[in-house]
Amino acid sequence: MDVYDPPMTVQTATEKRPAAEQSPPKPYHHGDLHRQILCAARDLLEENNIASLSLRAVAKKVGVSHTAPYRHFKDKESLLVGIAGEGFKEMTAQLNEAVELHPDNPRAQLQEAGHRYVKLVAENPQCVQLMFGGILPCDDTYPELHESGDIAFTALKTIIEDGQNAGMFKKGDVELMALSAWSSIHGLSLLLISGSINETASAPVETHALTTAITVTLLEGLNAG
Amino acid sequence: MDVYDPPMTVQTATEKRPAAEQSPPKPYHHGDLHRQILCAARDLLEENNIASLSLRAVAKKVGVSHTAPYRHFKDKESLLVGIAGEGFKEMTAQLNEAVELHPDNPRAQLQEAGHRYVKLVAENPQCVQLMFGGILPCDDTYPELHESGDIAFTALKTIIEDGQNAGMFKKGDVELMALSAWSSIHGLSLLLISGSINETASAPVETHALTTAITVTLLEGLNAG
DNA sequence: ACATCCATGTTGCCAGTGTCAACATGGATG
DNA sequence: CATCCATGTTGACACTGGCAACATGGATGT
Numbered sequence: 001m002d003v004y005d006p007p008m009t010v011q012t013a014t015e016k017r018p019a020a021e022q023s024p025p026k027p028y029h030h031g032d033l034h035r036q037i038l039c040a041a042r043d044l045l046e047e048n049n050i051a052s053l054s055l056r057a058v059a060k061k062v063g064v065s066h067t068a069p070y071r072h073f074k075d076k077e078s079l080l081v082g083i084a085g086e087g088f089k090e091m092t093a094q095l096n097e098a099v100e101l102h103p104d105n106p107r108a109q110l111q112e113a114g115h116r117y118v119k120l121v122a123e124n125p126q127c128v129q130l131m132f133g134g135i136l137p138c139d140d141t142y143p144e145l146h147e148s149g150d151i152a153f154t155a156l157k158t159i160i161e162d163g164q165n166a167g168m169f170k171k172g173d174v175e176l177m178a179l180s181a182w183s184s185i186h187g188l189s190l191l192l193i194s195g196s197i198n199e200t201a202s203a204p205v206e207t208h209a210l211t212t213a214i215t216v217t218l219l220e221g222l223n224a225g
Numbered sequence: 226m227d228v229y230d231p232p233m234t235v236q237t238a239t240e241k242r243p244a245a246e247q248s249p250p251k252p253y254h255h256g257d258l259h260r261q262i263l264c265a266a267r268d269l270l271e272e273n274n275i276a277s278l279s280l281r282a283v284a285k286k287v288g289v290s291h292t293a294p295y296r297h298f299k300d301k302e303s304l305l306v307g308i309a310g311e312g313f314k315e316m317t318a319q320l321n322e323a324v325e326l327h328p329d330n331p332r333a334q335l336q337e338a339g340h341r342y343v344k345l346v347a348e349n350p351q352c353v354q355l356m357f358g359g360i361l362p363c364d365d366t367y368p369e370l371h372e373s374g375d376i377a378f379t380a381l382k383t384i385i386e387d388g389q390n391a392g393m394f395k396k397g398d399v400e401l402m403a404l405s406a407w408s409s410i411h412g413l414s415l416l417l418i419s420g421s422i423n424e425t426a427s428a429p430v431e432t433h434a435l436t437t438a439i440t441v442t443l444l445e446g447l448n449a450g
Numbered sequence: 451a452c453a454t455c456c457a458t459g460t461t462g463c464c465a466g467t468g469t470c471a472a473c474a475t476g477g478a479t480g
Numbered sequence: 481c482a483t484c485c486a487t488g489t490t491g492a493c494a495c496t497g498g499c500a501a502c503a504t505g506g507a508t509g510t
Contacts, residue, residue, distance in 0.1 A: 033458080033459085049359055049360060050359075050360070051276070051360050054496060055498090056495080064460090065461075066496095067459080067499085068458080068460080070498075070499090075498075076497065129358050131419075132415060134358070134419060135275070138419060146421075149421060175430070176438045179435065179438075180438070180439045180442040182412070182416065183408075183413040184405070184412055185412070186412035186416055187410065187411035187412025187415065188404070191357070191407065191408060193359065194356075194358070205404075213398070213405070214408055217443075218409075218446055220449035222442065223449065224445035224448065255487075258488090279467060279468085280467080280469090281466080281467065290488065291468095291489090292488080292490085293487080295470090295488095296488065300469075301469090
């Protein structure tokens with residue numbers, strides 16, 4: 001269900017570690033609480049939504065006191081930034097995989113990236129709302145947030161450039177063409193998770209076919225001229 | 226301080242109103258608190274963000290007790306639904322204006338609608354996040370929410386159909402083509418207000434030119450074949 | 451070996467929030 | 481004039497984010 005499961009499964013507080021030789025059932029100092037808090041917060045976030053995510057619930061899920069997270073995150077916003085940051089990293093990873101999967105075929109790269117983007121958003125809708133939903137400040141308060149985004153966008157521009165050099169895409173401003181591609185897929189993804197499409201569309205639409213259709217329209221737009 | 230002051234000044238509860246000519250069935254002690262609460266909430270929402278909008282602050286701004294809003298809205302979510310509903314209505318209105326502005330020119334209609342969509346989102350970012358941001362349930366809990374959206378989407382499909390009949394757009398599934406158009410513009414708008422574009426783009430981009438470019442790419446995609 | 455430090459985790463508290471119950475008010479209706 | 485009921489108020493509750501003060505115990509230097 002989750003795209004990136006934590007490498008170590010989350011332990012409930014009451015559960016004792018199977019380590020036999022340790023007499024104290026619960027060590028005072030946690031393993032890496034930082035990671036566990038991030039994972040638990042991610043889980044709770046996707047289970048409900050951003051509005052109903054509370055630091056105290058996260059702490060309870062991990063099995064620590066309600067202020068323990070403050071030793072690892074300055075405040076609630078910092079924790080949210082951490083979650084969003086992982087989302088951006090995963091986004092970048094997916095894009096790179098799409099490129100590697102279809103070497104020397106920018107057209108297929110773009111299509112693959114589109115499908116992976118939609119899938120990633122569909123599987124982590126609340127995280128995406130966090131990344132793009134205007135809860136986090138969009139100024140330079142958290143510069144690390146946009147770094148992965150920069151990398152991803154650069155990779156996208158590389159696809160466009162390669163496509164131009166291969167004669168698959170028309171010549172033109174790479175920045176604008178990359179933004180066109182991003183906008184289409186991003187818009188589709190967000191419309192899907194917001195429920196707008198299935199509600200407004202007269203007939204239910206299959207996501208994969210829809211993504212393909214929109215990607216094709218986009219490619220024809222990039223092709224024309 | 227307030228952006229749009231209510232047309233009738235706020236009355237304290239104890240203050241009596243000079244019962245002059247009241248021909249319409251205008252109600253009770255207060256003006257229409259329902260409308261004033263909606264306006265105040267909208268203002269406070271755009272001043273900060275969704276997370277920091279509190280019912281109590283709205284009540285205080287209007288000058289009533291902290292539970293007065295509950296006589297007009299079942300709970301906080303219902304108030305948010307009311308705000309989002311107004312947003313959808315405004316969206317529909319903008320689309321219709323775009324159509325009327327360029328009769329018999331679907332291409333210009335689509336371009337105009339795109340610019341108006343981007344502008345509307347830019348001027349009411351928090352409201353848009355409310356409409357599409359996954360805070361409100363996307364099931365049928367509030368069917369009235371999606372009605373205006375349906376109307377708007379139908380209008381969009383009409384543009385596409387007219388364009389096809391006029392030979393401006395290629396033949397094809399109207400639903401899919403309308404979704405392509407919506408996705409592009411929606412994605413662009415949300416990327417803009419989320420700060421992703423100015424952060425990731427190597428050079429600052431002028432919004433209007435960017436919108437035009439993306440609309441043109443879209444139109445070429447709809448044109449191809 | 452031992453004393454010390456300090457990162458980590460805890461308890462207790464505060465203001466602020468959404469929401470419910472009980473009460474107050476006054477215009478509309480008989 | 482009596483009554484009703486929509487509207488508005490007060491007070492309370494559980495919950496939240498966050499601060500301060502305290503507790504613990506692994507790492508460190510001698």
